[in-house]
Amino acid sequence: MVKQTTASSPLLQVEDLGKTFGQKPPVQAVRGVNFSIAQGQTFGLVGESGSGKSTTGRLVLRLLEPSAGRVLFRGNDLGKLGKKELRQERRHMQMIFQDPYGSLNRWMSIRETLEEPLLVHGLLDPAGRKQRVETLLNEVGLPKAALDKYPHEFSGGQRQRIAIARALVTEPELIVADEPVSALDVSVQAQVLNLLLNLQESHKMTLLFISHDLRVVEFMCDQIAVMYLGQIMELGPRKAIYRTPQHPYTRALLDSIPGRGKKELPRLKGEIPSPSAIPPGCPFNTRCPLAFDRCFREQPALYELSPGHVSACHLAEAEGQPQGRPNNIAMSPGTGA
């Protein structure tokens, strides 16, 4: 049943993904999200808190059940897998969580924590597991002595290294990193990011990197999608997003980075609206400094500005080619940075 992944077909394809929580009122956390990630690439999801980026990450791994759309991983529809098949598939897709204090089982030693994925997937014999765990611990830069200790004996940065090692131990093809450094001290952030980059290279992993920090995303990612209220506002290769951003939201976010040259737009006012009360028209119209009457009536479609660079803004209409209905992105293959 497993289709062979060829160079041209992406490792992960997300189609019209949506998630609504609750009923009164329904919270639309993710709405019609489309993107795809090619093998070996790092795809960044950026946005403020409440933009639905973490929910998207969990939907991709089916830690949450999507309300709409589907996720194709290695050509398989994850939504069609049974409980057991999904559990087995998890071997190939792992997650690194934001909070390294909460994501490790505090009752299990580091050795147990790292061996567990191998154990539950029936990989390797005991000697092989031991070997693999020790190699990996070395790769993430922790001494062998750490194996018989417990999570509370480590700092945040060390715990995140352990969490990274756990995510890598089954040699997954896809890793979803949900704000992996935002709970860490700035001094430790760079270490952990560099570690992730090195490991990605040596293990040939594909990374879905979720962050609210634009500088971190610029450092890490090949492709970047900017999310706002559960939708993708702008998506493109790193260079396009950082050098020629089109969407006013992207530009405002970039302006908010201290010491980044001239400010293009007036500073954003107010906060992101509640996902249970999304404004009609363009979701950004409550804060957009460039909003005009059309923005309050009509939801903008995604316009392609250059190959692989799309923006959901009425102002992009003049510059770009329409890309079908709102937020329906069909990424052309091989447009990586």
Place this chain on the structure above:
Amino acid sequence: MSLEQSDNLVVEQAQTLDSGEVELPAAVQPWTTWKRLRRNFTAVFSIGILVILTVCALAAPLLTNNAPLTIDPVHRLRAPGVEGHLFGTDYLGRDVFAIVLFGGRTTLVVGLLVTAISMVIAAVLGLLSGFYPKVDAVLMRVVDGFMSFPSIVLATAAAGYFGPSVATVILALTIVLIWPSLRIVRGSALVARELLMVEAGRSVGVPESRILWKYVFPIVRAPILVQTSFIFSAAVLGEAALSFIGLGVDSKTVSWGSALTEARNYIQNAWWIAVFPGIALVLTILALNLLGDALRDILDPRLARR
């Protein structure tokens, strides 16, 4: 944020560790609870009382030459200290000291068995109930049903139905005492289910059964331990109560509760028949409740620094 502060403390160490030079502190996890226990006066005090009471019950034949059921009408209602009867004799001339000692055995057996059985059942059902909403919906209605009876009425009904014996007492008290514990375990499991580490375990691909055992059970272990001492004291008290109203142990078994019943008619002339078993009972219950409070303090991470 306190999170960052605590992290700052270890950053230096983290950086030296990254270069692989510094040894990490020794693993202390399994010992911290024990250490805190030893430093807690209430815990040490109550454990001390319980140990003394247990030793007295177990070593009863060594501590007295009198059998608790030997009737000696000639020496009935003797005051404490007279003619080798340390606690005096009752209206049939039985040695009260022996009754207290051997009665402790009944208390011990009933308490241990009721606690063990009800806690195991409560732990298993509580975990399942907290973890699977479908099980929860059914089970909680059953619990509501049982808990809507006053417990002593329920225990009386059960004991009355099966007739007086030690086994009856154990059964009746178990039926009554499962439910509050089950509720507590379920509540903790509900909280544990939502923890990030459980989601992380799932994302790794850990099967549900292993999540339950390796991720959720360790968290509900602390409330179970605390509950154990309270259930033990409730069982001891319940046994005495059932025996007192004549639905407890049969007449061939000595127990503190039945000793108190028999003392009722003579209490104005011979206070010692009631007072000594009463003291033993009060001491046991007091020690168990103090231990439960102490355990709750020790195992509560929020109170750990106090």
